[in-house]
Amino acid sequence: MAKQMRKSRTGAVxxxxxxxxxxxxxxxxxxxxxxxxPMRRVxxxxxxxxxxxxxxxxxxxxxxxxxxxxxxxxRLLSVVERRQVAEVRPIELESDVSIELGTAVARSTxxxxxxxxxxxxxxxxx
Numbered sequence: 001m002a003k004q005m006r007k008s009r010t011g012a013v014x015x016x017x018x019x020x021x022x023x024x025x026x027x028x029x030x031x032x033x034x035x036x037x038p039m040r041r042v043x044x045x046x047x048x049x050x051x052x053x054x055x056x057x058x059x060x061x062x063x064x065x066x067x068x069x070x071x072x073x074x075r076l077l078s079v080v081e082r083r084q085v086a087e088v089r090p091i092e093l094e095s096d097v098s099i100e101l102g103t104a105v106a107r108s109t110x111x112x113x114x115x116x117x118x119x120x121x122x123x124x125x126x
Contacts, residue, residue: 006063006064006065007063007064008061008062008063008064008077009024009026009043009045009061009062009074010026010059010060010061010062010080011024011025011026011027011043011045011059011060011062012024012025012026012027012057012058012059012060012083013025013054013055013056013057013058013059013060014044014056015056016049016052016054016055016056020048020049020050020052021046021047021048021049021072022046022047022049022054022060022076023044023045023046023047024044024045024047024060024062024074025042025043025044025045026042026043026044026045027040027041027042028041029041045062045073045074046069046071046072046073046074047060047062047072047074047075047076048065048068048072048074048075048076049076053076053079054076054079055082055085056085057083057084057085058079058080058081058082058083059079059080059081059083060076060077060078060079060080061076061077061078061079061080062074062075062076062077063075063077
């Protein structure tokens with residue numbers, strides 16, 4: 001493919017967890033063909049990043065190239081803008097729930113009898 005005919009795009013880096021590969025997302029709005037309401041369109045590109053210069057949130061310029069792997073057909077040209085993105089960790093629900101259940105079980109065994117039995121005993125006397 002001639003260098004003049006290669007496509008180039010600008011997008012934001014959304015993932016860099018793979019080795020020497022970044023996922024760049026390009027977002028644009030396009031009107032619906034019948035109703036005219038703007039629809040959000042997304043294209044994701046797997047980009048070859050040999051020096052690992054991309055970070056999540058960066059705006060980068062990429063260019064089409066020969067196939068580097070099964071899904072990677074783009075290479076990084078330059079980082080247009082660096083952006084800081086807060087790193088968010090997923091909540092570990094299983095450990096939080098087990099800790100809460102452990103404290104609830106400890107309270108009920110410490111009191112001697114579960115709450116259901118004490119309520120049942122009080123209702124029988126009346």
